[in-house]
Amino acid sequence: MDRLELIEVAGNSYVVSGKYGIGVYLDRSSKTAVCIDSGPNAAVIEKVCTRISDRGYQILAVVHTHGHAVNHGGNLYLKKRFPNLRIYATHLASFLIENPHLEPLVFEAGGESDTKPDQNKENADALVTDYLPSADGIFHVHTIPFKIVSLPGHSPGMVGFVTPDHVLYCGDALFGPKTLNKQDLLFFNDLRAARKSFKKLSMMKLNAYVLYHGGAFKTVTSLINKHLTLMKDTxxxxxxxxxxxxxxxxxxxxxxxxxxxxxxxxxxxxxxxxxxxxxxxxxxxxxxxxxxxxxxxxxxxxxxxxx
Ligand SMILES: [Zn+2]
The missing domain is CATH 1.10.10.10 (Winged helix-like DNA-binding domain superfamily/Winged helix DNA-binding domain)
Structure with a gap:
């Protein structure tokens, strides 16, 4: 696997290079870091931890945009490394995070699962500690204010987070060009809600948007139009x-x-x-x-x- 780097998006807001756009907010005064989603597994998040500790920061919390396995697979590793770790998620997302064996049922894949039962049991050690509302609002991790932006459509109860640098981490509300080029069928479970979320995203005044599959973008208008075209075709x-x-x-x-x-x-x-x-x-x-x-x-x- 390639070496992962922290790429500065704006101010203290970063995104991890590579396949998964894990967000990292570095709070300079307290030398603590907040991760936005935790990657698919221990191997990826371990590399992220190394980059963060190279800079002299400790991970305080992980906040989740939604409950898909590729977004929370690093939690157990984080919890073992940082026993006081806070894990934030909406109620709907935490349902999947804490019961990963239910995800295949959501996808109706006939019970086939990549997650072995013992891994599910271990997940009980990395439970959500703080529940977030799915509605827009503000919450604090220690003293750092984050804005919650409700972005349903891809997954029930999905939210994005705006950091104090006005960077929105929008999970899978939108996909990056690489995904759009190789995938004509986009994963949205509620198209009406997804369209509303697109409108909301296009009207927000932000310094940047970070997509979990795609990385950081200054504007998302042309991406939104590509999504709408693909959806119309299907x-x-x-x-x-x-x-x-x-x-x-x-x-x-x-x-x-x-x-x-x-x-x-x-x-x-x-x-x-x-x-x-x-x-x-x-x-x-x-x-x-x-x-x-x-x-x-x-x-x-x-x-x-x-x-
Ligand atoms: Zn997802």
Missing amino acids: SAFLEALIHEQPSTLEQLVQQVMKKYKFEDDLHRYGLTTSIIRSYVKELLQEKRIVAKVDNGLLLFSKSAATI
Whole structure:
């Protein structure tokens, strides 16, 4: 693995180089550091810890944007190294952080999991210590004020954090160009909420935005537009399929996996099902399709108004 560095975003706000945009805020007066998310595993966060301690700082807390495994995999290592570590998360995120075996259920991957049961048990040693509201507001880690920005859409209860340097760490509310170039199907579980979060992000006055998959950006307008285009394409593809022929969720998933040339594996299937369900939900909300049960099968079809 490459050497990880702390890249200065603005003032005391940093982002870790490499695949995972872990945030680091260094409080110069107290020589303490706050991590924003903790990476996928001990190996990554250990390197981050080394960079932080090289500068003479101690990690005081980790604040979580949401509860996906790649965002909290470093907690156990941090807790062992810093026994007084505070772990902050919203109630919804902490549900997944403290019960990582539930994540595959959320993705509906048929119970397949990369997390072994003993790792789940060990996670009981790195429980969330401080619950955050999912609504906008301010909280303090020791004396450092952070602003919570509610950003639902990708994962329930997802939030971003604004540091005193006006840098917003926005988790997976947006994905960076690398992800957008290789992935046409974006992971959002509530598209309406995601669109609202995009609008909110574009209207905020900030020095920079940090994406967990993509790093730091001065502005995000063109990224947002790329997200909207990809979402529109997926939605139009599904609507056309459904208009052509009444379809079940499984048939839609099959067509999407074919279109994007996804490999046949349980995790990919589970993720795709979860994403397609959110698109179908939006098409239903907008009355572009209807749902009915026919002979025990849930079928989506053209709505009467569009015939
Ligand atoms: Zn995520």
